[in-house]
Amino acid sequence: MYNKVFGDFPDELAWREQMYDRHRARDGFRLTLALDGDRLLGFAWGYRGERGQFWPDLVAETIPGIAAEWIGDHFEFVELAVEPTSRGDGLGGRLHDELLDGLTGKALLGTTSDGSDPAVRLYRSRGWRTLGMLDSDRQVMGVRLPLAGRS
Template structure:
């Protein structure tokens, strides 16, 4: 079902993150690779029958690249967070649709009614970045940084 939305999601992705030179490769990774993960979810936002934003995530597990990376990089700060968490992977809103609550609604839709007790994501460590402001306003906490200033944030999910 989610593959039906691939081209529209790629269009938003290209506008937000930069043009994708190899759409067929993008369709394999990250699109198909992430959709194949357990617990995959896709949230979409439309305005006037046009996709204006998306968010996706899945269940993160030990042995996967990113959970293992942050476990090594954050050590004790990641204890109790990694493995069985919901991994909030992508959130993108077209520039023309920003400032209208689309990101907040996508965030909330993606996380609604999850069976997970916690969620993790990576973002910039710049507190003025709109994404960081959104996540902080929704209760996400910084667990630490790794690499070139990437921040890992965690959220305790309601049951």
């Protein structure tokens, strides 16, 4: 399902070896799944992010003004996806909320800069705000946990 939504790995083995196995070994890894029987409808995952990892270092170097406040011991919200035919029914929001449930402190994510994108709208509606731009197409968003009204 990952490739159906994001389409950026040649096959499942490459996805597993180059991304998923590395991510799930990280501190504080969390995974939330939406299942209909054994059919996967959606997923979200993240982990504790630290300086020394590729993405936090890239953010710190590109947007130095946010490093001290936001980077280090933050929760990194890495992926959120709902299968195309199951979208628009609240599943993405529930996966988002469940992944962050019980966490405190800072959370960060990288996403498109397109404010009309469904994911960006979802994040904004949950309190995430833009912290800066990685480039003209990609922004970094942050939120303080617990989410307001969702402790």
